[in-house]
Amino acid sequence: MYQPLPEAFYARDTVLVARELLGALLVHINDEGITVGKIVETEAYLQGDPACHAARGMTPRNSVMFGPPGRAYVYFTYGLHYCFNVVTAAAGIGEAVLIRAVEPLAGIHLMKKRRGRERLTELCAGPARLVQAFGITKQHNNTDLTNGPLFIAAAAAPPPQIHVTTRIGIKEGADLPLRFYIKGNKFISKK
């Protein structure tokens, strides 16, 4: 029913991918059930960008970013949270798009159970929140988003109006306009 976007979708300019991911559907199927949400907020992390994990060369943690596009880059931060990215561009480049917020569409009961929250706006508005709501774990790091239980499907609606701002929660590169979200959407992580 949902068809994963092909590797060719991810193997393009990272900013373009970040913009075109808005409206696309994040899908995860596991033994607990299926969860689906519309991607409403993304951030691009680029080569030569001081905020990018890959900016200072390859390390064990960021090596996935240098791998083929269309893989999941899941990293641990603040001692208790995970964030989910899609690897973009081409192998060896080290760029990715952080998925920052999703609008819940299906599997909402499961999301509520995983999050321990009832309000829809508290389920998937924030990078670590959506990871928890979708049951994404460190086991998904480096998994193939074009062929597997965790994937992204093409948008069901025409391209949305996009708002561009600076990125959230970073110190270096904080002035770059690399955050994208769907104008007027109620499930954004922050105004």
Add this chain to the structure above:
DNA sequence: AGTACGATTAGCT
């Protein structure tokens, strides 16, 4: 071997 800190969140003032 030691240490500083982070692409966050929740709860409290």
Add this chain to the structure above:
DNA sequence: GCTAATCGTACTC
């Protein structure tokens, strides 16, 4: 608005 929670990672000595 402020800050504790919490630990893997990267970097220094």
